[in-house]
Amino acid sequence: MGYLGINMVGTPATPLCKIQRTPSCTPGGPKVSEEKILVTVRMRPLNRKEQAMYDLIAWDCIDNQKIVFKNPNHERPTIPYTFDKVFEPACSTQKVYEEGAKDVALSALTGINATIFAYGQTGSGKTFTMRGISENAIKDIYEHIKNNQERDFVLKISALEIYNETVVDLLNRESSSLRLLDDPEKGTIVEKLVEEVVQDSQHLRHLIGICEGIERIMST
């Protein structure tokens, strides 16, 4: 299992936006009517190797909110799991972004602290999806900045990887493992984490590339 995420810290100028959540949510049922968390599932298509082995997709997408485990043995009843949105294997990353991440990404520009993260087992598609989401978010954020020239925006980036309980600064891999500290005002912080001021969209892509390169080197 792993996580891949983007945190965006907005200036605290406007009230928090709340995302409406569907009345029935996995697994607790209709407990929450309004939430700030949107949970979506993206199903990955079978890759060539899986197709060659005649693997089958184990989950059925009943509608755009429910998935159910295909149970050929009928040993247990099939229980549908409900999410805010389910994206089928054929769904494009563009659609996943538009319907599952765009509002959250752009909310950072109106003063809201926003986080988008992917969670799933190895090979489930976290990197694939998050790359597409980052690229779309960069385009939209810079489009917004272009259309709002009367305002000043300062973008900063920091990136870290937690692997085997070691915190690594992906923008400064020479540094030793970083410490997590509790700050009375900011909450949990990562000591000495590098924060780069971003000049433009190309610079941002370049910095993300550095982080990804380091990530690849570390996992080989």
Ligand SMILES: Nc1ncnc2c1ncn2[C@@H]1O[C@H](COP(=O)(O)OP(=O)(O)OP(=O)(O)O)[C@@H](O)[C@H]1O
């Ligand atoms: N929606 C998709 N459509 C087509 N190919 C996909 C999709 N999602 C993932 N893949 C492909 O599946 C493979 C595994 O995806 P990816 O590397 O994103 O997984 P991961 O969850 O980040 O894995 P790990 O945790 O091991 O880093 C890659 O070759 C990727 O291109």
